[in-house]
Amino acid sequence: MSAPRRRSIFTARLVNSTPGARAPRVLDDLRNAILGGDEPPGTLIPIEAVAQFFGVSQIPVREALRELLGEGLVEHIPHVGYSVAKLSFVEFAELYDVRQALEAAALRAAVVTATAADDEVVRETHEAMAGAIERDDERAYHAESRRFHMALIAPARMQRLLHMYEGAWNMTEPARPMSRVDEVGRRSFHDDHDRMLAAFVARDADALVAESALHFAHLKDGIASFRDDPDVFL
Structure with a gap:
């Protein structure tokens, strides 16, 4: 599988549905961002930037991405990272x-x-x-x-x-x-x-x-x- 070509703009349109909450809804908000269609197939998902956006460590972000991987919404490419899943026709x-x-x-x-x-x-x-x-x-x-x-x-x-x-x-x-x-x-x-x-x-x-x-x-x-x-x- 080829690596995504886009520089990630993922966090630019990411929304925190529970600002100020002790436990942000990282999984739900990442899923909604992908399902909303604002993040096209192949868009890189930078773990560090997403963690900073939600004010959490990288651990819950990685856990959320693994869940989304199982749902078919993201893909993981070794040495590249996670991106919005891109399918063949x-x-x-x-x-x-x-x-x-x-x-x-x-x-x-x-x-x-x-x-x-x-x-x-x-x-x-x-x-x-x-x-x-x-x-x-x-x-x-x-x-x-x-x-x-x-x-x-x-x-x-x-x-x-x-x-x-x-x-x-x-x-x-x-x-x-x-x-x-x-x-x-x-x-x-x-x-x-x-x-x-x-x-x-x-x-x-x-x-x-x-x-x-x-x-x-x-x-x-x-x-x-x-x-x-x-x-x-x-």
Whole structure:
């Protein structure tokens, strides 16, 4: 694996969510920085600078990085250090396949146990996505799209599956794929979401899984458009 090319700017955008606390949330704040997409794949994570930022020794920073390594969010290169994980396009696309398979299983279970309250949550996230599209706010759209998908599968109450689903999604976050899809593409995805919402409310599992599969096909077409971008993929 080649060494990251970027000089680290990691601490410039790092946020301490508990300033003044005796025990800063180093792991959570590092994870949020990576998932927020402000630290592109390949960005170096300087342990000493991060420790100084949080006002801690290097020990909790190293512990946090080892945890994030296990989550697939960072990678470690001998004699270089830690950096935000950078995937190949094949690995990235595979994570979409994993998400699709997990989502399909969860959706079938979710429609059996979903309530009217769950319908309202799904509708609310759907409306929030529409607002983000109208504002051409790709960051908000990305966040609301994730909330929408999570709201669809949450009624399944399959905690281990949901954890795996979220983990697979997390590993694609540093690339900020929705920032690389234009407004036309996001509107197309939203059309998919319209049909998914209708099938969910109708408790039509077959239609919902079929619409989910179509949506993932569109997503994979979208990410294929930047498969050769060296700033995103290995």
